[in-house]
Amino acid sequence: MRARIVPPETLRSLDTLDWVDRSRRVFREEDHVYVPVKDGYPYDAVLPTRIRKGRGYQRLGDAVIFHGRRPSAEEIEDVACREEPAFILFIPAHTGDLRVPYYELLSGIPHEVLHRESGILYHLDPTKVMFSQGNREEKRRIASLIRPGERIADMFAGIGYFTLSSATAGGMVHAMEINPDSFYYLQKNISSNQLTTSVLAECGDCRNLLSGEYDRIMMGHFDSELFLSIALSHTTPGTVIHLHTLHPDEDTVKGMIGEHGYDARITVHRVKKYAPQICHCVLDVVLR
Numbered sequence: 001m002r003a004r005i006v007p008p009e010t011l012r013s014l015d016t017l018d019w020v021d022r023s024r025r026v027f028r029e030e031d032h033v034y035v036p037v038k039d040g041y042p043y044d045a046v047l048p049t050r051i052r053k054g055r056g057y058q059r060l061g062d063a064v065i066f067h068g069r070r071p072s073a074e075e076i077e078d079v080a081c082r083e084e085p086a087f088i089l090f091i092p093a094h095t096g097d098l099r100v101p102y103y104e105l106l107s108g109i110p111h112e113v114l115h116r117e118s119g120i121l122y123h124l125d126p127t128k129v130m131f132s133q134g135n136r137e138e139k140r141r142i143a144s145l146i147r148p149g150e151r152i153a154d155m156f157a158g159i160g161y162f163t164l165s166s167a168t169a170g171g172m173v174h175a176m177e178i179n180p181d182s183f184y185y186l187q188k189n190i191s192s193n194q195l196t197t198s199v200l201a202e203c204g205d206c207r208n209l210l211s212g213e214y215d216r217i218m219m220g221h222f223d224s225e226l227f228l229s230i231a232l233s234h235t236t237p238g239t240v241i242h243l244h245t246l247h248p249d250e251d252t253v254k255g256m257i258g259e260h261g262y263d264a265r266i267t268v269h270r271v272k273k274y275a276p277q278i279c280h281c282v283l284d285v286v287l288r
């Protein structure tokens with residue numbers, strides 16, 4: 001189905017728009033509203049079959065996770081019949097610095113799952129730690145940049161989102177994670193993917209764990225600007241920093257980099273929509 005992505009407020013005026021295909025259902029997922037488009041009119045997306053059939057959800061191992069708004073009883077029943085998951089969770093948000101899931105159990109008994117993505121195995125308990133499927137393309141992009149043997153710091157490793165794909169691509173990764181639940185799965189995932197010789201994982205505050213100089217530093221935390229100064233103390237000219245943010249501000253970042261005696265080339269990449277008018281972005285910062 002061809003669709004245009006519109007802000008939720010536009011739903012009120014759909015009747016007045018001549019490009020809307022009223023023979024098909026509007027589909028809404030979190031803050032994205034997909035409106036079917038008539039033949040011959042411009043469109044933003046072609047929706048895959050799964051999305052066309054109903055409410056969007058995330059499949060994680062043998063579990064199904066709903067995000068965004070609470071699913072209706074009919075939507076839960078629909079997914080239960082189609083996917084036959086062992087359990088279903090509704091996770092409207094992740095809370096605090098440790099990104100702990102705030103969840104409601106909709107059916108079944110929660111347990112640890114084994115999820116496979118791009119050939120990498122992830123063990124996790126989705127009631128305890130987050131897994132963002134929206135970062136899949138970003139993981140692939142980062143992996144494509146890795147040069148074999150380069151020394152990488154992953155300051156906010158979680159269960160291994162960037163650590164595992166970077167080590168698989170040939171990097172030597174120093175992975176840091178403060179949440180003991182996430183760290184447990186990080187270690188398990190390093191072993192399951194046979195990456196113990198290329199990853200050093202440590203549990204604690206990355207500000208106390210960074211050591212020496214790195215060729216690449218991953219800063220997968222939305223407050224990563226607060227950690228930039230300490231990260232810059234572990235760089236050399238040529239180091240690349242991937243700084244995640246919801247509010248990209250190149251000038252502030254350039255100012256901080258200048259204070260450490262560097263110039264920088266900065267490129268902004270959009271990862272995913274996070275909230276109305278807010279995108280999860282990554283600043284690729286090459287130090288000179």
Ligand SMILES: C[S@+](CC[C@H](N)C(=O)[O-])C[C@H]1O[C@@H](n2cnc3c(N)ncnc32)[C@H](O)[C@@H]1O
Pocket residue numbers: 097098099132135155156157158159161176177178179182204205206207220221222244280
């Ligand atoms: C990987 S998650 C964020 C993922 C991604 N940016 C997203 O939300 O789409 C950030 C991780 O950083 C960890 N963390 C937060 N503060 C930290 C610190 N000071 N040192 C090490 N890890 C930290 C959290 O526990 C969490 O697992």
